[in-house]
Amino acid sequence: MGKSSLVKAVHAHVNGLGEAAIRRLVLIEIAREDIEALPRLMRVIAREDARFIVFCDDLSFDKDETSYKSLKTILDGGLEGRPENVLFYATSNRRHLMPRDMVENERSTAITPGEAVDEKVSLSDRFGLWLGFHNCDQPTYLAMIRGYCDEYGIAIDDETLRARAVGPRGDPVRQGTGGRTGQGHPMKTEHRLRWSHGEATVLANSAMLADCTFTVDSRPFAPFARAPWLGTVDDPTITGHLRVLAGDFVGLPFGSGQGFRNAPPEWAALPGLPAYRSTHGTAADGDWSFVEADDGNVKLSIDYPADSAVVRIEREITPRPDAPALDFVMRIFARRRALTSAGLPELPPARNARPAGTEGGFRVRPHPSRPDRHRRPARIPEPVCRTKG
Amino acid sequence: MGHIPLSPQTDKNVQLCGMKGPLTATWLDEGLGIELDWDRVLLPSLMIWHTDRGIGGPPWYNQFRAVGLEPIASAFDLATEVSAAANPINARGVATAINLDPAAPLEIRHSIRAFAAG
Numbered sequence: 001m002g003k004s005s006l007v008k009a010v011h012a013h014v015n016g017l018g019e020a021a022i023r024r025l026v027l028i029e030i031a032r033e034d035i036e037a038l039p040r041l042m043r044v045i046a047r048e049d050a051r052f053i054v055f056c057d058d059l060s061f062d063k064d065e066t067s068y069k070s071l072k073t074i075l076d077g078g079l080e081g082r083p084e085n086v087l088f089y090a091t092s093n094r095r096h097l098m099p100r101d102m103v104e105n106e107r108s109t110a111i112t113p114g115e116a117v118d119e120k121v122s123l124s125d126r127f128g129l130w131l132g133f134h135n136c137d138q139p140t141y142l143a144m145i146r147g148y149c150d151e152y153g154i155a156i157d158d159e160t161l162r163a164r165a166v167g168p169r170g171d172p173v174r175q176g177t178g179g180r181t182g183q184g185h186p187m188k189t190e191h192r193l194r195w196s197h198g199e200a201t202v203l204a205n206s207a208m209l210a211d212c213t214f215t216v217d218s219r220p221f222a223p224f225a226r227a228p229w230l231g232t233v234d235d236p237t238i239t240g241h242l243r244v245l246a247g248d249f250v251g252l253p254f255g256s257g258q259g260f261r262n263a264p265p266e267w268a269a270l271p272g273l274p275a276y277r278s279t280h281g282t283a284a285d286g287d288w289s290f291v292e293a294d295d296g297n298v299k300l301s302i303d304y305p306a307d308s309a310v311v312r313i314e315r316e317i318t319p320r321p322d323a324p325a326l327d328f329v330m331r332i333f334a335r336r337r338a339l340t341s342a343g344l345p346e347l348p349p350a351r352n353a354r355p356a357g358t359e360g361g362f363r364v365r366p367h368p369s370r371p372d373r374h375r376r377p378a379r380i381p382e383p384v385c386r387t388k389g
Numbered sequence: 390m391g392h393i394p395l396s397p398q399t400d401k402n403v404q405l406c407g408m409k410g411p412l413t414a415t416w417l418d419e420g421l422g423i424e425l426d427w428d429r430v431l432l433p434s435l436m437i438w439h440t441d442r443g444i445g446g447p448p449w450y451n452q453f454r455a456v457g458l459e460p461i462a463s464a465f466d467l468a469t470e471v472s473a474a475a476n477p478i479n480a481r482g483v484a485t486a487i488n489l490d491p492a493a494p495l496e497i498r499h500s501i502r503a504f505a506a507g
Contacts, residue, residue: 198503214503216421221503223414223423225455229448238448245453248501253469254461266477273468281469309489325502332497334489341463341472342432342487344499346425348414350441350454361417364458366435367410 003091003133004057011053024050032059035067038074046083059090061123068123075126090127141165160303164289191293193326195319200326203244207288207300207315210246214324221324224248225349240278240285247347250315250330251280254343277305280343283313296321309338398451400443402465405435406483412458413504420506425458427499432460433483460499462487 011027028045030038035056045052061068074082082088145165149156156164190210193200200212210230213222224247233243241249256279259272278285288300297318304310314331328344348362408429415422438457445451464472464485472485479485487495 216503217505219421219505221419221421223416223421223501223503225453227448228452233448235447242448251459251461253472254459254463255466255468255472257468258466260465270467270471270474270476273470276469311491320500320502323502324504325500327500328498330495330497332487332489332495334491334494336489336491338489339473339486340489341461341469341485342497343436343459343461343463343466344427344432344497345438346458346460346501347455348423348458350439350456362456363415363417364437364456365413365415366405366408367412 004055006131007053007055007057007089007091022051025053026050027053027055029055029057032056035059036070038070042074042083042086045086048085050085052086053089054086055089057091059092072123072126075123088127163303164301188290188293189287191290191298193298193317193319194295196322197324198319198326200247200317200319202298202300202317203246204287204290204300205244206241206249206284206286207302208241208244208246209248209317209326210244212247212326216324223348225347241280245347248328249280249345250283250313251343251345252283252310252313252332252340253281254341255280280345282308282310288315304335309334309336309340311335398442400440401438403437403439404461404465404478405437406478406481407433408435408460414456414458415506417506422504422506424502424504425460425499426502427460428497429460431484431487431495431497432462432499434461434463434478434485435459436461436463436465438466 008027011025014022015025026045026048028041030041038054041054045054071088074088142162142165145161146158148154149161188204190201190203193202197216198212198214201210202208203210209224210226211222212224213220215221225245226247227245230244230246253276255275257273257275260267275281282304283302286302288302290298291301291314292299297316299314299316301312301314303312311333313333314329316329316331318327318329319325320327330344332342350362411424411426412435413422413424436457436459438455438459440457441454442451444453462472462484463469464476464478469486476485487497489495
């Protein structure tokens with residue numbers, strides 16, 4: 001929860017002090033896999049005039065690893081150890097830089113109980129200063145998100161912030177309540193789904209499915225269009241799905257509201273009204289919040305305006321295990337009884353014309369009659385809001 | 390609309406009312422396709438939106454090319470007021486709107502499955 005951010009903040013702060021004794025403080029991040037190169041790095045930077053923080057993020061060691069010995073040498077100091085102008089910072093999610101079960105296991109199986117594990121545990125003891133980062137409670141978590149919103153100038157009332165941060169049902173979010181999670185919920189802009197038969201990105205904007213590639217018989221297959229302007233629009237008058245037009249999204253109400261040209265008489269009599277608020281409604285014209293997100297599932301939610309007959313929509317996209325397929329669920333929660341249009345645009349790309357009479361191209365075929373595998377009871381239970389306590 | 394493109398720079402909608410089965414779209418050259426299946430009770434129509442460099446102005450600038458396959462409860466993509474009122478499609482018994490009810494949240498499912506064309 002903010003461990004590596006703290007290291008970087010310390011570096012920025014010290015450099016910003018402009019103290020004469022510290023002419024230059026350099027932060028070097030070293031990958032976990034490169035720990036064995038530490039002695040060589042030390043020899044190089046020891047000759048420099050600057051001071052260094054050598055930083056390893058998410059450091060830990062698994063069973064049978066010996067690379068920790070390089071780090072131990074550095075931490076010990078001495079001839080081959082840490083030069084005077086170097087401090088070593090590390091973050092870890094493990095108390096002793098190794099799994100708890102490994103500590104216990106080695107303690108119980110060593111010839112001299114405790115000796116084998118002590119060498120690795122002693123590594124963690126060689127750090128001069130320990131700072132604990134404990135899980136925060138929900139009020140602290142919400143305060144952190146409020147801080148992010150203030151920082152980014154996002155105007156949001158407490159009730160909406162809480163609903164988006166902890167989920168529409170008041171449940172804690174699946175990922176926990178860490179700082180990165182807190183930052184991610186109101187402002188997370190996309191999520192990548194990965195499974196055995198494909199990859200796809202789901203955007204917060206319009207909950208748009210973008211860049212979906214299935215794997216079919218070991219071949220990549222990207223069946224959806226992608227607007228060439230996706231990700232490049234900075235015109236503030238272009239909003240919502242138009243900025244990110246791609247594979248699959250939700251229209252509620254559905255429709256652009258454009259009238260017919262040369263309409264037949266029975267249609268010409270109908271009013272030529274504009275779309276309600278925007279083309280394909282709030283669902284396609286705003287940022288959704290990520291409620292849950294991991295490799296195998298993503299769930300988003302969007303609130304509708306207070307004067308709408310819809311309270312909110314949830315959208316869930318789930319890769320089908322062991323198949324090149326995606327399953328979608330949309331749940332619509334109403335504020336009052338009403339009729340509304342609804343639609344699910346899927347956008348395969350258009351192709352060039354083929355010479356008349358040649359085989360090939362793109363064929364769309366409605367199947368005349370087949371049971372609908374998606375037919376479920378339309379009624380679903382209303383979620384019960386509850387507070388954690 | 391059996392063959393596309395209909396014409397250069399086109400932008401056309403066709404609504405298939407009262408769909409009875411899923412839809413397959415096959416790229417015959419690649420031998421690959423997708424099957425689109427959905428809740429056809431709640432969304433009984435399929436709109437095919439063929440747009441091939443047919444929309445100008447920002448951000449389109451006559452660049453976008455797609456064959457939209459769109460399960461809908463709607464009268465084309467007219468305003469929702471038209472879909473919710475009497476119109477020539479729901480006059481034929483094909484719903485052009487869904488019923489919102491606070492006591493009965495709606496769940497609409499659909500899926501996309503890719504396949505290798507035999």
